[in-house]
Amino acid sequence: MTYVHHPYLSRRGFCLCCVGATTFAATGGWPSPSEVFAQAKTIVDNIRASAAEASIKIHKLRGNVNVLEGSGGNIAVLTGSDGKVLVDAGITASxxxxxxxxxSxxxxxxxxxxxxxxxxxHADGNEWLRKEGATIIAHENARKHLAEATRVEDWNFNFPPSPADAVPSEVVATDRTLKANGATLALKYYGPSHTDGDLSVTFMEADILHTGDTYWNGFYPFIDYSTGGSIDGTIRAAEANLAAAQDNTIVIPGHGPPASNKTELKAYRDMLVDIRDKVAxxxxQGRSLDDTIAAKPTASYDxxxxQFAVNPSLFTKLVYMGI
Structure with missing residues (x-):
């Protein structure tokens, strides 16, 4: 596989989840582990190089909450005299x-x-932000994956343990409330969904919900089965997001245009359910993975x-794995 630079790479960051997808589209078959490994290293280098050059766009929301777009996942920033609160860290090169x-x-x-x-x-910038004075908070499973060597099979990639300063010092088991800058931040564990350690963050007074990668606005999502994700867990998280959002709620996705809403959340949930049912x-019927991909169960949504990192063939594979 040769990764062709996508214009979204520099604008909205990029999760490594496209590994294998382009090869399938080009050759009709999944690459060998050695091929994917070599390509994954190149993709990591490409991500970092792109992040080093990408501009950061600021989106002003409300209640002193802004979003920084352009380095990995969407980064929310709450400002105030108590000090800034960031949701996600982006890529260090940025x-x-x-x-x-x-x-600014x-x-x-x-x-x-x-x-x-x-x-x-979403967490590559942890180390330098800790050195800027940040206390880092994450779910206990996310901390575990950052603290130890973690393999993602679908990327055929081994992540080494993070430096000590990059490992969260405070963990959330289920829920936690944080007070800062006159705002109440509600942190809530989804249960296994995109991974086994996903948190939502709700800015209560401003009515803003940050979903992390449980929601990709306008894109098929990656599902990390190696660290506890699944299609059914992803759907459960989509249902939880939909239940948490009101008509006026601003929804910040992990990837995609950073100011979404309940209507778009519903379209995302409905897409996931329909494709899951079609693949199931x-x-x-006894269809193999290759036969299922050839049947194009995602065709009406493609x-x-x-049109982003997870193409129709890869998303069909990810759904098939979880059924």
Whole structure:
């Protein structure tokens, strides 16, 4: 597989989840482990190189909450005299531009960083943000994956243990409430969904919900089976997000346009359920993975949802794995 640079890479960051997808589309078959491993290293290098050059766009929401777009997942920032609170850390190579963006919002120091989950494109900046003064908070399973060597089979990639300063110092088992800058932040564990350590963060007074990678706005999501994710867990998380959102709630997705809403959440949930059901019916008929992909169960959604890192073939594979 040769990864072709996608314009979304520099604008919205990129999760390593496209490993294998382009090869399938080009050759009709999944690459060998050695091929994927070599390509994964190149993708990591490409991500970091792109993040080093990408601009950071600031989206002003409400209640002193902004979103930084352009380094990995969407980063939420709450400003105020108590110090900034960040939700997700982006990619380390973006540090100069993230610092510039943070400085343009306020001169207050960084006080807290909340990781929605452990993945590289959301937690790579942990170490430097800790050195800026952030206390890092994550679910206990996310902390575990950051603290030890973790393998993601679908990327055929082994992540080494993170440096000590990158490992969260405070953990959430189920729920936690954090008070800062006159705001109440509700942290809630989804249960196994995208991974086994995903948190949502709700800015209560501002009515803003950050979903991390349990929601990809306009894109098929990656599901990390190696660290506890599943299609059914992803659907349960989508249901939880939909239940938590009101008509006026601003929803920040892990990837995609950073100010979404309940209507778009519902479309995402409905897409997941419909494709899961179609793939389940094909698998029940005894169809192999290759036959299921050839049947194109995602076809009616591909124009809208299949234009980013997870293409229709890879998403069909991810759904098939969980049925």
């Amino acid at each position: 540090r100069p531009r993230i610092l510039e963006a943070l400085g 919002l306020s001169k207050d120091p960084v006080r807290y960083l909340i990781n929605t989950h452990w993945h590289f494109d 019916a094909l698998k029940k 124009a809208k949802w299949g």
